[in-house]
Amino acid sequence: MVIDDLNAIAEAERAARKKYTLRCCMAAGCHSSNSVAVKKALEQAVKDAGLEDLVEVRGVGCMRLCCQGPLVQVDPDGTLYEKVRPEDSASLVGTLKGGTTHVQKGDPNSPFFTEQLSIVLANSGYIDPERIESYIAADGYRALHDVLREMTPKEVVDEIIKSGLRGRGGAGFPTGLKWGTVAKTESAQKYVICNADEGDPGAFMDRSVLESDPHSILEGMAIAGYAVGANQGFVYVRAEYPLAISRLQNAIKQAKQRGLLGSGIFESPFTFNIDVRIGAGAFVCGEETALMMSVEGKRGTPRPRPPFPAESGLWGCPTLINNVETFANVAPILRKGADWFASIGTEKSKGTKVFALAGKITNTGLIEVPMGTKLRDIVEKMGGGAPDGAPIKAVQTGGPSGGCIPAEALDTPVDYESLASLGSIMGSGGMIVMDDATRMVDVARFFMEFCMDESCGKCVPCRAGTVQMHSLLEKILNREATAADLQRLEELCQMVRDTSLCGLGQTAPNPVLSTLRFFRSEYEELLKKETAHNGEPRAAIR
Amino acid sequence: MAAKTLTIDGKQISAFEGATVLQAAEEAGIPIPTLCHLDGVYDIGACRICLVEVEGVAKLLPACTTRVREGMEVRTDTERLRNYRRMILELLFAERNHVCAVCVSNGHCELQTLAYEHGMDHVRYEYRFPKWDLDVTHRLYGMDHNRCILCNRCVRACWHIEGAGTKNVAGRGARAHIISDLNQPWGDSESCTSCGKCVDACPTGALFKKGATAGEMAHNRAKLEFIVTAREKKQWIASE
Ligand SMILES: Cc1cc2nc3c(=O)[nH]c(=O)nc-3n(C[C@H](O)[C@H](O)[C@H](O)COP(=O)(O)O)c2cc1C
Ligand code: SF4
Ligand code: SF4
Ligand code: SF4
Ligand code: FES
Numbered sequence: 001m002v003i004d005d006l007n008a009i010a011e012a013e014r015a016a017r018k019k020y021t022l023r024c025c026m027a028a029g030c031h032s033s034n035s036v037a038v039k040k041a042l043e044q045a046v047k048d049a050g051l052e053d054l055v056e057v058r059g060v061g062c063m064r065l066c067c068q069g070p071l072v073q074v075d076p077d078g079t080l081y082e083k084v085r086p087e088d089s090a091s092l093v094g095t096l097k098g099g100t101t102h103v104q105k106g107d108p109n110s111p112f113f114t115e116q117l118s119i120v121l122a123n124s125g126y127i128d129p130e131r132i133e134s135y136i137a138a139d140g141y142r143a144l145h146d147v148l149r150e151m152t153p154k155e156v157v158d159e160i161i162k163s164g165l166r167g168r169g170g171a172g173f174p175t176g177l178k179w180g181t182v183a184k185t186e187s188a189q190k191y192v193i194c195n196a197d198e199g200d201p202g203a204f205m206d207r208s209v210l211e212s213d214p215h216s217i218l219e220g221m222a223i224a225g226y227a228v229g230a231n232q233g234f235v236y237v238r239a240e241y242p243l244a245i246s247r248l249q250n251a252i253k254q255a256k257q258r259g260l261l262g263s264g265i266f267e268s269p270f271t272f273n274i275d276v277r278i279g280a281g282a283f284v285c286g287e288e289t290a291l292m293m294s295v296e297g298k299r300g301t302p303r304p305r306p307p308f309p310a311e312s313g314l315w316g317c318p319t320l321i322n323n324v325e326t327f328a329n330v331a332p333i334l335r336k337g338a339d340w341f342a343s344i345g346t347e348k349s350k351g352t353k354v355f356a357l358a359g360k361i362t363n364t365g366l367i368e369v370p371m372g373t374k375l376r377d378i379v380e381k382m383g384g385g386a387p388d389g390a391p392i393k394a395v396q397t398g399g400p401s402g403g404c405i406p407a408e409a410l411d412t413p414v415d416y417e418s419l420a421s422l423g424s425i426m427g428s429g430g431m432i433v434m435d436d437a438t439r440m441v442d443v444a445r446f447f448m449e450f451c452m453d454e455s456c457g458k459c460v461p462c463r464a465g466t467v468q469m470h471s472l473l474e475k476i477l478n479r480e481a482t483a484a485d486l487q488r489l490e491e492l493c494q495m496v497r498d499t500s501l502c503g504l505g506q507t508a509p510n511p512v513l514s515t516l517r518f519f520r521s522e523y524e525e526l527l528k529k530e531t532a533h534n535g536e537p538r539a540a541i542r
Numbered sequence: 543m544a545a546k547t548l549t550i551d552g553k554q555i556s557a558f559e560g561a562t563v564l565q566a567a568e569e570a571g572i573p574i575p576t577l578c579h580l581d582g583v584y585d586i587g588a589c590r591i592c593l594v595e596v597e598g599v600a601k602l603l604p605a606c607t608t609r610v611r612e613g614m615e616v617r618t619d620t621e622r623l624r625n626y627r628r629m630i631l632e633l634l635f636a637e638r639n640h641v642c643a644v645c646v647s648n649g650h651c652e653l654q655t656l657a658y659e660h661g662m663d664h665v666r667y668e669y670r671f672p673k674w675d676l677d678v679t680h681r682l683y684g685m686d687h688n689r690c691i692l693c694n695r696c697v698r699a700c701w702h703i704e705g706a707g708t709k710n711v712a713g714r715g716a717r718a719h720i721i722s723d724l725n726q727p728w729g730d731s732e733s734c735t736s737c738g739k740c741v742d743a744c745p746t747g748a749l750f751k752k753g754a755t756a757g758e759m760a761h762n763r764a765k766l767e768f769i770v771t772a773r774e775k776k777q778w779i780a781s782e
Contacts, residue, residue, distance in 0.1 A: 282714065452715060453714070455716075457713065458586070459587070463692070463716060467637070471668055495630075499593055499626050501587055
């Protein structure tokens with residue numbers, strides 16, 4: 001494969017386009033509401049109407065507004081159809097010949113769509129994730145070509161540093177710096193890992209990217225491999241994502257067939273292979289050291305860092321580990337330049353962030369917005385507020401490691417530092433909206449239960465501390481707790497945060513701490529008055 | 543090997559490059575409490591009892607897995623650390639069923655000793671009273687899960703000193719527990735050589751020699767160290 005071959009594929013793909021395209025969402029959300037049958041029915045309807053030469057029915061990735069799926073959008077005019085059923089297909093195809101349809105229409109010019117800025121999701125909803133030609137026609141693998149033929153590994157690392165890209169897996173570690181460390185660590189063998197474990201309840205960004213645009217991840221990983229000097233990559237995906245796994249495997253097969261993975265890519269000396277590793281769905285296996293244990297076939301438990309994976313990772317070799325969304329930003333940065341990327345977002349948080357908008361919100365779905373967008377714009381403008389118009393009470397970001405941001409703070413811009421200053425975190429992108437019917441102690445208990453169940457059990461503070469914190473929260477909810485119990489809970493929060501071995505335990509108290517910070521009265525209202533006769537906590541003799 | 547100088551609790555000391563803070567402190571006669579550490583096997587930083595403060599580092603660091611650095615300033619005995627250590631001990635006592643008075647290891651138990659040392663006269667947390675079994679299927683030894691603190695020492699002793707690979711951990715969180723082979727009765731284990739190293743490694747009365755009665759069971763940690771030193775350094779010296 002040389003650049004001319006790549007161009008030829010792109011041109012052939014573009015030349016084959018028909019007058020109309022019916023883009024039919026085939027990502028998990030719509031998939032689970034029957035979009036496979038819808039696509040089949042549309043294909044049949046096109047045949048029945050004798051429009052095969054004019055109309056292409058294309059299965060595409062996520063079109064964002066998951067709550068209204070299955071979604072079908074018509075090119076070139078952009079009409080968006082919602083909740084499409086297979087039996088709607090004849091009338092829907094009929095509109096192309098001047099007919100009418102009763103199918104519900106969405107508004108592609110609503111703020112939900114127009115306020116988005118797509119880098120990571122640029123291809124999502126447009127290209128067919130199951131065909132490499134579709135990705136190539138959208139400039140796919142061009143960045144990999146240019147990198148291999150025109151840049152040194154150091155120049156690639158420098159470009160990523162200059163872009164200001166930070167890790168999208170939660171902590172926001174500067175990506176270029178990490179790449180540089182792995183690049184500088186001497187070793188005959190190095191690895192690249194894509195973390196697609198995505199264990200936060202309510203999060204589905206990474207899944208959508210894998211289902212909608214798997215080649216962008218492969219391209220990003222290959223570029224990373226070249227930059228750091230690795231020839232082998234692994235994508236670690238949870239087994240709960242069968243569609244993402246099959247699309248990834250399909251994409252890897254196609255890339256290999258085309259010579260875009262394997263040895264001598266673009267006739268350069270660079271060799272890079274990617275294998276998929278399937279996780280059994282333990283949340284802790286998203287933590288990088290536990291993930292690597294799992295890839296090695298061992299019990300997935302974290303180990304103390306240092307040594308960091310960049311120095312000693314998989315099988316003791318220097319290993320670069322980045323999140324799905326981080327890798328998805330790589331090819332666009334190299335295609336359009338670090339300056340372009342750095343011009344988007346805020347001073348310290350560059351680019352965009354994908355969020356999975358869920359909870360008490362009208363428009364549930366996937367959004368990609370520039371860093372620095374106000375939470376209020378996301379929740380009210382784009383999300384359309386709570387479905388029944390109820391007042392929004394809080395927004396939860398960062399899943400079990402994050403916190404609840406109260407409605408008063410909705411004017412906060414989403415960037416790493418601002419969210420951290422509110423006691424939450426950017427996290428990987430789960431955003432759960434809560435209305436005024438939500439009891440915050442309930443929320444804290446829910447996340448604590450999650451951490452308790454998902455604790456790997458290796459270190460004492462997390463294993464035994466989450467159990468005690470959970471039981472104290474239950475006690476509060478049952479109105480059996482006293483002020484002394486609440487104090488005990490706060491002490492435990494601090495101790496578990498400060499002493500746990502890995503990020504799971506260190507952040508497990510966050511949902512409690514942040515709800516205590518902004519909604520303390522809800523805890524206090526549930527406390528039992530200390531009884532006049534002794535004031536003894538009754539816990540021990542229950 | 544180059545030496546590093548550092549201070550621990552204000553005391554200037556030197557340590558070999560690559561030594562852990564725990565080793566450096568031990569050599570300088572500064573006690574740091576430990577539970578999951580066992581001389582002779584690699585450290586995993588699991589119990590968090592040995593956490594220390596290091597100047598300029600926001601996080602608390604386990605002394606057993608942290609390597610010394612030039613100019614490092616370590617504090618091992620602050621109010622916060624003492625408080626956290628006590629809380630960790632209380633969490634351990636509340637987690638399973640530690641009834642010292644009837645335990646074979648009464649008086650020889652590291653958990654019990656630490657609790658005394660840290661003035662842990664009562665437990666502020668709700669006892670969980672979990673139902674755990676006793677495995678007495680092995681000819682010579684028994685395992686009482688009620689007294690296990692999941693320090694993992696038996697697992698490491700079995701894999702890395704004996705090389706049998708019998709012991710392992712199964713389950714997550716509070717359901718994590720020590721198993722033999724593929725979670726079968728210890729007595730049915732085909733890999734176990736009955737060497738007893740896991741029993742000697744155990745800090746509590748969870749692993750015991752059959753027939754021992756309350757307070758009789760002393761573990762022989764020195765034997766494990768002796769074997770490892772002999773194997774690695776070719777020195778057959780009994781430690782004191
Ligand atoms: C308990 C726990 C779970 C995690 N889960 C994920 C995950 O599902 N996906 C992810 O990308 N990072 C996860 N992380 C963060 C990873 O350890 C790691 O920092 C990240 O993959 C680095 O990628 P980045 O630099 O691109 O963000 C998790 C961390 C912890 C402590
Ligand atoms: S903090 Fe929790 S998940 Fe992490 S090592 Fe400790 S027990 Fe395991
Ligand atoms: S007796 Fe020896 S071989 Fe058997 S489990 Fe214990 S350490 Fe392993
Ligand atoms: S049986 Fe003993 S040595 Fe093994 S984990 Fe439990 S307490 Fe530690
Ligand atoms: S002795 Fe260091 S963590 Fe257990």
